[in-house]
Amino acid sequence: MRFFSYCLLLLSFCLKLSGVLACDCDDITVERAVSKSKIIVIAQVVELLDTKRERRLARYHPRPYESYRVKIKVKQSLKGPLSSHEVIEIGSHYSDCDLTYDKHKEYLLFLERKGRIYEEQGCTMSRALNGDESLIKEVKKDLKDS
Numbered sequence: 001m002r003f004f005s006y007c008l009l010l011l012s013f014c015l016k017l018s019g020v021l022a023c024d025c026d027d028i029t030v031e032r033a034v035s036k037s038k039i040i041v042i043a044q045v046v047e048l049l050d051t052k053r054e055r056r057l058a059r060y061h062p063r064p065y066e067s068y069r070v071k072i073k074v075k076q077s078l079k080g081p082l083s084s085h086e087v088i089e090i091g092s093h094y095s096d097c098d099l100t101y102d103k104h105k106e107y108l109l110f111l112e113r114k115g116r117i118y119e120e121q122g123c124t125m126s127r128a129l130n131g132d133e134s135l136i137k138e139v140k141k142d143l144k145d146s
Contacts, residue, residue: 028123028125033139034146035146037079037111038079038111038112039079039082039109039111039113040080040108040111040139041078041109041111042076042078042106043073043106044104044106045067045070045071045104045107046070046073046104047103048069049071049089068094068098068099068100069089070089074086074087075106089116089117089118090111090117090118091114091117091118092120093119097122097123099120099128105128105129106128107126108136110125111126
């Protein structure tokens with residue numbers, strides 16, 4: 001039994017060192033995500049920016065059509081200073097919580113500005129839309145009610 005306990009402890013330590021951890025966020029409501037975010041946009045990916053030469057990508061292996069860093073074109077600004085048709089760069093922490101983006105897909109993004117680069121705000125409801133408009137409707141309703 002003691003050997004089994006030591007093995008589990010060693011395994012959990014190794015997983016922590018290797019970065020194999022799930023995104024650790026509490027369940028978040030639409031209301032909380034909207035109030036927490038200064039910038040909310042619907043956008044389409046226009047350019048993938050990750051390259052295989054980047055050292056920090058050694059641990060992360062996006063498929064050839066995915067990227068952690070992208071340029072997006074704002075299709076609609078729901079909250080904040082960005083306007084439609086504006087093209088901005090999205091940075092990444094290369095964490096388990098970051099989205100990987102597919103070229104030409106549309107996303108609902110909850111962002112914050114870091115200098116001239118924008119980043120997906122942690123523990124929000126940023127996601128690929130895949131034709132599902134239900135979350136956008138909820139966000140717009142919450143923005144209208146607040």
